[in-house]
Amino acid sequence: MDEIKIFSPATVANVACGFDVLGFCLDNIGDEMVIRKVDTKGISITKIEGFDLPFQTELNVAGVSAQAMYDTIQPDFGFEIEIYKNIKPGSGIGSSAASAVGSVFGMNELLKKPFTTTELIQFAIKGESLANNCEVADNVAAALFGGFTLVKSLSPLEILKIPVPNELFVTVIHPQIEIKTSDSRAILPKEVSLNNAITQWANFGSLIHSLHTENYDLMRTSLHDVIIEPYRSNLIPHYNQVKNVTLKAGALGTGISGSGPSIFSLCQGVETANNVRDVIHQVYSKTGIEFDIYVSKINLKGMKVLNTN
């Protein structure tokens, strides 16, 4: 096998009360990439479609993570990468993570899996750090493992797979405005009140319990973010209105996807997820802002091999 085509899924990070540590994986939204073993040493990006991104390895998220892995194994051959980008950069649904993960996942398959999934994360977060100015793993872990993932710690790297209740669907709106992750980090406070922190970990612990016990009522009362949302929601046009109508339409919880501008609503059952899509559509179609809406199951598998040669 000298060539592999893979699907690298979009992901939702933070998930309301799980800021910086929780993520989950989407089913039908993501990038495709081709990774090819070639005689020429090094990493080269040979094709990018969908969005205007740099071809230089050291300026491209997929290139940086690929190079980090390449430098570790130092093989006597090289890799070419083709990127078919569907997830818009800066959308808040793990665009950079999909790129960062795709290259190293594909290379690892071609090399007959010398690295575990957790080890791949170490390379992927090098790519992520190019986009985010800091090493975060919530999106890359969700893309690589699928399902819900809890990044317990980055050093040492500890990733936990959290069970996914069967009826869980998500509706995501991506308003076509750009929020830079670095900007949405900059507006966060360095200190938070102890009372709010206690509320947040009570909610987060309860959310983890609710996922283990398939307790949808508890998800509803746990999916609240008292720490980050008050700051970042101001960057997203019509955020409060979207939140209100989605909760009225039956969403279990609505929050900012990653650092925004995308907004996610977790729902019990596809019917509710579709109703939630409809009410968001009603709100956003009046705003003059272009947008996409997705309805998805939680993707339990994460990365997918599409074909090999």
Place this chain on the structure above:
Amino acid sequence: MDEIKIFSPATVANVACGFDVLGFCLDNIGDEMVIRKVDTKGISITKIEGFDLPFQTELNVAGVSAQAMYDTIQPDFGFEIEIYKNIKPGSGIGSSAASAVGSVFGMNELLKKPFTTTELIQFAIKGESLANNCEVADNVAAALFGGFTLVKSLSPLEILKIPVPNELFVTVIHPQIEIKTSDSRAILPKEVSLNNAITQWANFGSLIHSLHTENYDLMRTSLHDVIIEPYRSNLIPHYNQVKNVTLKAGALGTGISGSGPSIFSLCQGVETANNVRDVIHQVYSKTGIEFDIYVSKINLKGMKVLNTN
């Protein structure tokens, strides 16, 4: 049935990363109380053994919670309460909670259970607030439900029962010094760093996951408190030394029980729990401070009826 004798267990609250929301119940340490239906209306405390506590209903934790329940039901008879106190007040293992819970649990049994366990908590926290100057439910919930309990919210009252891994034991040392809960609250900061808060909820979510999955290794890396311990540990003599020797002896985690001065170590298996007891004994027997040490299984049932008449 006009008289009931009950066992009201000691409890550990906070449990490292679960400050203010998590608690668990001890097996063989606790108070005994007799509750008796009598013709004379009202609540009267007729006997207190073990420690010098007030007989006036409104100054006694067990009296305040009993009165709160009594005022709600307004029966045409009354209750007498006898308290056989084994848990020293101010020990940090839920002394006031055992009193607050015991009276209302016993009354509820005599009345043929008009209230659910969760409803009893509402009365018990009135008693707790006499001791703590604020309404907290982490100890009373653990005493009433047994096992591990997560107080998700006080208003509305939401208590979650978290699974208890089978091999879990706890060693508790109670140094015979007094720390007032109100004092140990006063030294806490009003604000905490966002980074520490993130670490705390990553640990707390991981701890909940580890209890569901019986993952003892994960308990070991999750039982850390980066928020409260740095402040409160200064109030407890030889805290760091106890922590060091217990972790070396194999404890999964060591932390402050409630607001101290008691220190708990969660352990996998009774053998490790006994070893941990021995190393604590070595440290504390040199200090000149009197102390008790307990080794206990996690009490899965909570309150116990000893006999009825």
